[in-house]
Amino acid sequence: MLSIISLSLFGILNLFLGFLKSRRVLLPATLLFIALAFAANLLDWNHQYVYFRDMLRTNNLFINFSSIILLTTFLTVAISRSFGTDEEHTHPAEYYAIMLFSVVGALMMVGFENLIMLFIGLEILSVSLYVLTGSDKRSLRSNEAALKYFLMGSFATGIFLFGIALVYGATGSFNLSAIGSYVSGGPTTGISPLLYVGLLFILAGMLFKVSAAPFHFWTPDVYDGAPTLFTAFMSTVVKTAGFAALYRLLTVSFTGVYGLWWQVLTGVTVLTLLVGNITAVYQSSVKRMLAYSSVSHAGYLLIAVAAKTPQSPSAILFYSLAYSIATITGFAVLILVAEQKPIEGRPDERYEAFNGLAKRNPLLAFSLAVSMVSLAGIPLTAGFWGKFFVFSTAVDRGMTNMGMVLVVAVLMSVVGVYYYFRVIIASYLKTGDSEPIGIRPLYRFILVLTTALTIGLGLFPDVVRQLF
């Protein structure tokens, strides 16, 4: 609760900092704000609080999820440099403020106890991202992506809201536990059919937001068109918050109808895994490949939700952490490499741009290699344990239920190795330019930190597992 309040205030403060003549103060100030919110968030550790007549619940799970969200936001803000070289016409204060506000929405999605809170959190997050997607106003691709995202996103929000209305019509309450006791307690007349339709619509809306197939069609275009920094932000924070919300909603409110949504979710999982991984193979741009890879990772995360075992939350937590860190590293390297040799004024995001990266800057090549290996799920990196914990929830649920999903997931992990290693092969084995790439100290520090975290979590997963 304190983190939500403080982030809202810090966002406004950030806008006022925009009046200052010097833009230099903005980046350290924003980093400080996020660190303060992170600290405020940790104060409630081992306490259970319910705020404002059952609107928001904070417990250790909330703190874990919101810590991951704040950590990824911190890393994303740290790799942001100047939002373009044109000092006069960019608005860094506004971008940073909108990012802080969007985290408020994400935290609401993690801790909601009432469907209204979930809806408002989702809307804050989405509206912020529509704006951030279109923030590169001179680029036609960015404009197109923002408009596409806005139109499709608001349609999905409409369906989601309709679902909430139907669930309210069936149960007479927006409260998660009240809906839960209606569903599992079973009213004398039987569960109203409106609830099923409502649940279906809510699922459609949420799955759209986490870009699961068949609701993923916006993902590649939007992720490709948005400025790379905000692509990194979107593909990590939205996923973590979305899956926290989805898991919470399905387990607290709809445990009683597990048999119904389990089938829907496993179907969606298999489709997401197939579509995300197979389409990623055919991409020629690394940014689009990472977009499809984020679709496929939504599929892996869905396995843990569909399995719904007591281990699921910690599996989702570990997977989101490993995925977020690796994805941010990948995008950070992409930003630097792509802007070296622009094609027609646009950053060069093809695989060929990575040729000979190991000679141009060994650190960039190494951290990129580690992040790709982690995303592919090779042992000794965090990504391996993420996949391991997710798959073991599915095994716990039983092979009769989840066997098919597991087979597809393992096969698709192998497909994933192919397209992730294409980047590594380009940067280590192929020859390209030999012009070295320089990195600023903060950027270097962030790359070293994320790489160390990825390897550290791969060697000692229990350090974090104890907390989850």
Next chain:
Amino acid sequence: MNVNYIWYFLTFLTLVSAIMVVVVRNPIHSVLYLILTFFCISAHYVLLNAQFLAAVNVIVYAGAIMVLFLFVIMFLNLREYTAESKTNLVKLGAAVLGGVLLVIIVAALRSMQIEPLNKATYNSQVGMVESLGKVLFRDYLLPFELITVLFFVAMVGAVMLGKRETGERNF
């Protein structure tokens, strides 16, 4: 007159005008039909004893937002709606999906049981501003406050994206 007849008449009017929104080719007529739809829905709200909601719906949707719509359409000078080039497969898919959705909702509504209203305990003031305000500022205080963040983001974003800058495409 029996209130049921009013209901049937209103529902008929709502459905017809809603279908006309989609069917007519002139965008301005489409918006006008949409305004009619909103008025009909407001009338439904009155029948459901939600007077405040009815007033807000007329003021905000039929009033403010639809005027904005009309303004934008006249501004863009869209006279005729050009036929979009969708393949038959897409049309078929959309028709099947929409049909399935319709069947699901109709089936759910048909098998639904609505408990009859208890006339002795029913509070007739439920749709008034007073009871709404009590719920909004007591039970839903936190969402009410946090929605300001949403409006703030929308405002900042609109100003940021709408500001004209050098080197930018202006239509």
